[in-house]
Amino acid sequence: MLTITRELRDQIVAHARRDHPDEACGILAGPAGTDRPTRFIPMTNAARSPTFYEFDSTEQFRVWQEMDNQDEEPVVIYHSHTATEAYPSRTDIGLAAEPGAHYVLVSTRDENETEFRSYRIADGEVTEEPVTIVE
């Protein structure tokens, strides 16, 4: 289960809309061990592509170091699909390397409705989980 504030959810959706038709990506950091996302960190999609995303490696280092210094971890890793459903692709599954994170997928394929779904991805297996929005 992913528990997330409305504000953080809306920030992710706004980011995905802003970058459409390129895929948007980023993380939500949270205090280590709490499983509670608290900080919105949009990341540059170094691939700048409508079908692929990749964090800029230098930016990733800086963000990860910052989280480490503040005793945080990446609770949510999010990205958007711009023409397909909000479900992890084979590429998403193959490259997922943070087994403790919630992988949020957003789809901006419909201009009126944004799909927002969350998954756990570990050992090549995808498990969808419910999303609870809190105020």
Add this chain to the structure above:
Amino acid sequence: MAIEVRIPTILRTYTDGAKQVEGTGSTLDELISDLEQRYGGLRARLIDDGSLRRFVNVYLNDEDVRFLDGLQTTVKDGDTVTVLPAVAGGAG
């Protein structure tokens, strides 16, 4: 001569859960070979066909070694090498 190496969660199965280990070597390549002696299997997760794997980021202090000399990057006592799996994916 000790170089501190920070290991990401997903590779800690090779280091018995340790998030930080120490190694020696004058280049990144040598350092990784040194680590392989104590943490078998780690090298193959970092290197494929003689070069650094595409979706593994390795940093010498705070620089991505791809912007330095890759596996031939010189390392020395007191340096910190950090490994982070790239965060990537997409609809494909």
